[in-house]
Amino acid sequence: MFEHIKEFFQNLIKSRIFVFAIVIIILAILLIQRIFSLQIINGEYYQENYNLKIEKTKTIYGTRGLIYDRNGEVLAYNKLAYSVTIEDSGEYDSTEEKNASLNAEIYELLQELDENGDEITNSFGISLNDDGKFEFNVEGSSLSRFKADVFGHSSTDDLEYNSEIGGEESQATANQIIRYLASEDHFDLNEEDYEDRNNFYRILVIRYELSQYSYSKYITATVAEDVSEETVAFVKENADSLTGIEISEDTIRKYVDSEYFSHIIGYTGKISTEEYEELSAEDDSYTQNDIVGKAGIEQIMEEELQGTKGSQTLYVNNTGKVLETGETTEASAGNNVYLSIDKELTEVTYNLIEQELAGILYNKIVNVKSYNTSSVDSSDIQIPIYDVYFALIDNNVLDLSTFGDDDSTKNEKKIYNTFKKKQKSVLKSMKKVLLSDDTDFEDLSEEKQDYLTYIISLLKSDGILMTDEIDTTDETYLKWADGSISVYEYLNYAIEKSWVNTADFEVDEKYSDSEELYNAMVEYIISEIETDSEFAKEIYYYLVQDDAVTGTQLCMALFDQGVLKDSGDERSNLASGATSAYSFLKEKIKDIELTPAQIGLDPCSASCVITDTQTGELLACVSYPGYDNNQFTGSVDATYYASLSSDNSLPLYNHATQEQTAPGSTFKMVTAAAGLTEGVITTSETIKTKGVYEKVSPNPKCWIYPSTHGSINVSEAIRDSCNYFFYEVGYRLSLNNGDYDADQGISTIQKYASLFGLDSTTGIEISESEPSIADEYPVTAAIGQSNNSYTTIQLARYVTAVANSGTVYNYTLLSKVTDSDGNVLEEYSPEVKNEITEISDSTWDAIHSGMRMVVEEHEQFDDLEVKVAGKTGTAQQDTSRANHALFVGYAPYNNPEMSIATRISYGYSSSNAADLSAKVISYYFGETSAEDILTNSAETISDNSNSFGD
Structure with missing residues (x-):
C-alpha cells in the first residue's frame, strides 16, 4: 500500500497538473498577501487618500463684443453674473431610477429658485400661459424644427406617424407633445406629484434641455441665469447632494435704454438647431449650448461680436468636485461694433x-x-370713451387674472363677481348653441356670433380644427362661411370629414361614434373657454358696453393694481363721482401717464428716419413703440413675449422698416420729375384744375372738391398737393400717339420711381419689407395711390435723393468694427446706388421750390430759424380707420444737411406728421433743447385735417 501511495505522488509530481497547481497556489498566496496589505495593514491610509479622477474639458467663453452708437455711447454691454447649470453625470442602475432621481433633484432646485426670486432659462417651444394651458410659442419652420427635435429626427422631412401620440408628428398639438415627453418611456413625470402645473412644466423644460446633450456626458445645460447670491450659496453648500448641478461664472447681455433701440440691436439667446447647423458649417467652434445673436445687429454681426472660445482641462471626482487643473487655453473677446445712428437723437425722436x-x-x-365710422370721412373719425375703457382690458393694461385674488381690493372683487356671473350665463348659452341645430349662425345675436367666431379661431389655433385639412371649396364649408348653417352642423360635418384632431378629447376614437366625439368636443370647448383669458375679454367687452362693468371701476383698478400711483385724492374722487372716468382718462393720456402704446388704439404707432443728405448716413431709424430686449437675453421670457405678441400696438414690429403703406402725396415729386423730364409738362406751364377728373372712369376727385385750385404750375401743384394736376400728368404720361395707354403710363412711372430707389430695399442689415411700385391705374398711381406701397425707410432714401438732387444711397446701420483694444478692423459707409442724371437742374429747382412752398404753408414750421422744404401726404388703408399721416422733407433748404421721413400709422392728418417732423428738425439744428421740447405732456394741437391738402 505504501508503494502505491509513493508511486501516486511520484506520478503527480512529474505531471503538468502538479506544476500548474503549484503556480496557482503561489499566485494565490501572493494575492492574499497583497490584499491583506492593502486592506488590513495599509487600508486606512489608502481609504483616506483614494480619489476617482474624471477628466473634463471646460469651455471658456470669450466676452461678447460691445455695441456703440456713432459717438461711442454704449448700447449693448456685458454684465458679470452667475448661472446654475446641470449635467447628466450621475450613475443609475435603471432608467426608472434616473428619472426619479433627476426629477426630485430638479424639483428641489426649483423650490430654492422660487424662494430667491430666480427664474429658469427657457427656450422650450411650448409655453404655459396665464390660463394654465400649453401653447406653442414658435411657428412656421421653427415649429416644424422643434417637433423634429422632440421626436428625435434630424430633418423635418422625417416627421411621421407616431403610435405614442396616436397621430402624425407634424400635426402634434402642444398637449400631445407634453404628454409624450412626460410619459414613462421618456421623463416619467406625473403632474399630480407636484403642487401645481408650473412645477411639472418647468421640470419637463429642464429635462428636455438636458436630454439634448444625452449623447455626450459632462456637457452642461443652463438652468437659470443671473441668479441671486442666495441661490449661489445654496448650490455650493449642497454640492454633494445636487449631482451634476453647479454654479458657473458667466456674463449676460444688457441693453441701455432698450425700448429705443430694440428693433435695431435685437437680442441674444440660446442657439437653435437651425442656427447651429448654419453657424457650425462656417465655424466648427460653435456648440449647441452657445448664446448667439437672435435678431437685429446682434444676429447680423454675430461672427464679429462672438469672442473666441478657450478651454481648460479639469480633473473631478465622482461628485463633480475639481481635484486639479490641467492645460488652459485663454479665450479672447469679440470685436466691438459701432452703429451709424445717434443715441440722443433717436431717444428724443422716440419721445417726441x-x-x-x-x-x-x-x-x-x-x-x-360708440361711433359709426361708415358715415364720416376718415379724417373725422372720433374715439368713443368706451373703446378706451375696454382698451384697458383688451391691451392688458389691467391684469384680469388678479381680480379674484384673496388680497384684491373691494373694487376688483366687485368687477370679478360681475364677470363670473356673466361668464356662467355665457358658458350655458354657448353649450346650448353648440348642442342645438335650431339656429343658423346668421340668425344669432351679434354677441353670440362674436363668441362663436372666437371659439372657431380657438379650435384652429389649438390644432383641433386642422386648417390644412379643411376643404374651403366644400359646399358645407361655404355655407358655414356665409353663415347659412348652424355651428352644430358645421362641426359635426368637420368630424365626419376628418378635419378635426380628436387626440385631446377624453374619448377613445376607435370605439366611439360621431355623436360621442362631438359631445366630447363640446365639453372640450366649454372647458377651454372657461379658463381662456382672451375669451374672457370677449365677455368683458359686452360687460363694458352694457355698463355692468363701468369706466369708473376700471379707472380705480388702475390704482388698485399699481398701474398708476395715487397722487392724493384721485382714486377717492373717482369713487365719489367728483371726477368722471372720461375726464380722468383724458387727463392721464394728456400727461402720458397712460401711453399711446398702452392704450393700443389708433394712433398708437409711428416711425421716423433721419439721414445725412451729404453722406447718406442713417442718423436715426425710430420705431414706436419698442420693447425691452433685456427680457429676451439668454432666453425669452415667455410671459413677456406673449404680452408683446398680443399687444395691439405691435411693439415687436419695426414700423420704420417693415410697415408698408401707400406714400400718398409724398410720391408727387416722382410724378413731377417724370412729367418734366418726359416733356409732357414744363416748369412754366399752368393747368386749369377742376374738382373732378373726367378723362378716366371712375372719375377721381381732388381733395379740395368741390372747390378747385385754379390754374397752377408744377411747383404750385406740389405746394397745394393738387390731385387734379397730377392726375393730368399721369394721364399725359399714358398717351401713345394721342391714345390713352395705361401700360405705357405705368411703365413710365415705374421707371422714375426706380430712379429714386423705390424699386428695391435700402440695403440696411436688418429685416426690411420689399417695396411695391404701382403696376396699374397710372392716373391714381401718379398721386401715390393705386398699389404703391413703401416703408418709411424707403421714403427716407427717396427724399434724401430729392434733397441732394439725384444721389441715391444704399443705407447701412454700421459705422465701423474695432477689436477690444480699439483698433479699427473695418469701416462702413453708405454706397451710392445710382446717380439720377436724367433730371435737369431746372426740374430739380421746380421740385425744390414747390416743397419749400409746402412748408411755408404749414404753421408748424413758422418758428424755425432753419429753412425747411418738404411734402405732406395721407394714405387711406381702411375706410373704418383714420388715414396714415406722412411727411418727407429736408433742411436747410438751400444747402441740405439732413432729411426726414415720418409716418404716423392711422395718424389722421398729414399736419400731425408735419408737426412731429418740425419738432425733430428744431432739435436736430439745436434750436430747441431736449429739456424744452420734451414736455412729457400731449399738446392739444389743432385739427388741421384738410387745411393744406394731403
Missing part, C-alpha cells in the same frame, strides 16, 4: 413721437359709447 400720438388721442376721444 409719443407726445404727438398722445396729443392726437387726446383730441379725438369723445364722451360717447
Whole structure:
C-alpha cells in the first residue's frame, strides 16, 4: 500500500497538473498577501487618500463684443453674473431610477429658485400661459424644427406617424407633445406629484434641455441665469447632494435704454438647431449650448461680436468636485461694433413721437359709447370713451387674472363677481348653441356670433380644427362661411370629414361614434373657454358696453393694481363721482401717464428716419413703440413675449422698416420729375384744375372738391398737393400717339420711381419689407395711390435723393468694427446706388421750390430759424380707420444737411406728421433743447385735417 501511495505522488509530481497547481497556489498566496496589505495593514491610509479622477474639458467663453452708437455711447454691454447649470453625470442602475432621481433633484432646485426670486432659462417651444394651458410659442419652420427635435429626427422631412401620440408628428398639438415627453418611456413625470402645473412644466423644460446633450456626458445645460447670491450659496453648500448641478461664472447681455433701440440691436439667446447647423458649417467652434445673436445687429454681426472660445482641462471626482487643473487655453473677446445712428437723437425722436400720438388721442376721444365710422370721412373719425375703457382690458393694461385674488381690493372683487356671473350665463348659452341645430349662425345675436367666431379661431389655433385639412371649396364649408348653417352642423360635418384632431378629447376614437366625439368636443370647448383669458375679454367687452362693468371701476383698478400711483385724492374722487372716468382718462393720456402704446388704439404707432443728405448716413431709424430686449437675453421670457405678441400696438414690429403703406402725396415729386423730364409738362406751364377728373372712369376727385385750385404750375401743384394736376400728368404720361395707354403710363412711372430707389430695399442689415411700385391705374398711381406701397425707410432714401438732387444711397446701420483694444478692423459707409442724371437742374429747382412752398404753408414750421422744404401726404388703408399721416422733407433748404421721413400709422392728418417732423428738425439744428421740447405732456394741437391738402 505504501508503494502505491509513493508511486501516486511520484506520478503527480512529474505531471503538468502538479506544476500548474503549484503556480496557482503561489499566485494565490501572493494575492492574499497583497490584499491583506492593502486592506488590513495599509487600508486606512489608502481609504483616506483614494480619489476617482474624471477628466473634463471646460469651455471658456470669450466676452461678447460691445455695441456703440456713432459717438461711442454704449448700447449693448456685458454684465458679470452667475448661472446654475446641470449635467447628466450621475450613475443609475435603471432608467426608472434616473428619472426619479433627476426629477426630485430638479424639483428641489426649483423650490430654492422660487424662494430667491430666480427664474429658469427657457427656450422650450411650448409655453404655459396665464390660463394654465400649453401653447406653442414658435411657428412656421421653427415649429416644424422643434417637433423634429422632440421626436428625435434630424430633418423635418422625417416627421411621421407616431403610435405614442396616436397621430402624425407634424400635426402634434402642444398637449400631445407634453404628454409624450412626460410619459414613462421618456421623463416619467406625473403632474399630480407636484403642487401645481408650473412645477411639472418647468421640470419637463429642464429635462428636455438636458436630454439634448444625452449623447455626450459632462456637457452642461443652463438652468437659470443671473441668479441671486442666495441661490449661489445654496448650490455650493449642497454640492454633494445636487449631482451634476453647479454654479458657473458667466456674463449676460444688457441693453441701455432698450425700448429705443430694440428693433435695431435685437437680442441674444440660446442657439437653435437651425442656427447651429448654419453657424457650425462656417465655424466648427460653435456648440449647441452657445448664446448667439437672435435678431437685429446682434444676429447680423454675430461672427464679429462672438469672442473666441478657450478651454481648460479639469480633473473631478465622482461628485463633480475639481481635484486639479490641467492645460488652459485663454479665450479672447469679440470685436466691438459701432452703429451709424445717434443715441440722443433717436431717444428724443422716440419721445417726441409719443407726445404727438398722445396729443392726437387726446383730441379725438369723445364722451360717447360708440361711433359709426361708415358715415364720416376718415379724417373725422372720433374715439368713443368706451373703446378706451375696454382698451384697458383688451391691451392688458389691467391684469384680469388678479381680480379674484384673496388680497384684491373691494373694487376688483366687485368687477370679478360681475364677470363670473356673466361668464356662467355665457358658458350655458354657448353649450346650448353648440348642442342645438335650431339656429343658423346668421340668425344669432351679434354677441353670440362674436363668441362663436372666437371659439372657431380657438379650435384652429389649438390644432383641433386642422386648417390644412379643411376643404374651403366644400359646399358645407361655404355655407358655414356665409353663415347659412348652424355651428352644430358645421362641426359635426368637420368630424365626419376628418378635419378635426380628436387626440385631446377624453374619448377613445376607435370605439366611439360621431355623436360621442362631438359631445366630447363640446365639453372640450366649454372647458377651454372657461379658463381662456382672451375669451374672457370677449365677455368683458359686452360687460363694458352694457355698463355692468363701468369706466369708473376700471379707472380705480388702475390704482388698485399699481398701474398708476395715487397722487392724493384721485382714486377717492373717482369713487365719489367728483371726477368722471372720461375726464380722468383724458387727463392721464394728456400727461402720458397712460401711453399711446398702452392704450393700443389708433394712433398708437409711428416711425421716423433721419439721414445725412451729404453722406447718406442713417442718423436715426425710430420705431414706436419698442420693447425691452433685456427680457429676451439668454432666453425669452415667455410671459413677456406673449404680452408683446398680443399687444395691439405691435411693439415687436419695426414700423420704420417693415410697415408698408401707400406714400400718398409724398410720391408727387416722382410724378413731377417724370412729367418734366418726359416733356409732357414744363416748369412754366399752368393747368386749369377742376374738382373732378373726367378723362378716366371712375372719375377721381381732388381733395379740395368741390372747390378747385385754379390754374397752377408744377411747383404750385406740389405746394397745394393738387390731385387734379397730377392726375393730368399721369394721364399725359399714358398717351401713345394721342391714345390713352395705361401700360405705357405705368411703365413710365415705374421707371422714375426706380430712379429714386423705390424699386428695391435700402440695403440696411436688418429685416426690411420689399417695396411695391404701382403696376396699374397710372392716373391714381401718379398721386401715390393705386398699389404703391413703401416703408418709411424707403421714403427716407427717396427724399434724401430729392434733397441732394439725384444721389441715391444704399443705407447701412454700421459705422465701423474695432477689436477690444480699439483698433479699427473695418469701416462702413453708405454706397451710392445710382446717380439720377436724367433730371435737369431746372426740374430739380421746380421740385425744390414747390416743397419749400409746402412748408411755408404749414404753421408748424413758422418758428424755425432753419429753412425747411418738404411734402405732406395721407394714405387711406381702411375706410373704418383714420388715414396714415406722412411727411418727407429736408433742411436747410438751400444747402441740405439732413432729411426726414415720418409716418404716423392711422395718424389722421398729414399736419400731425408735419408737426412731429418740425419738432425733430428744431432739435436736430439745436434750436430747441431736449429739456424744452420734451414736455412729457400731449399738446392739444389743432385739427388741421384738410387745411393744406394731403
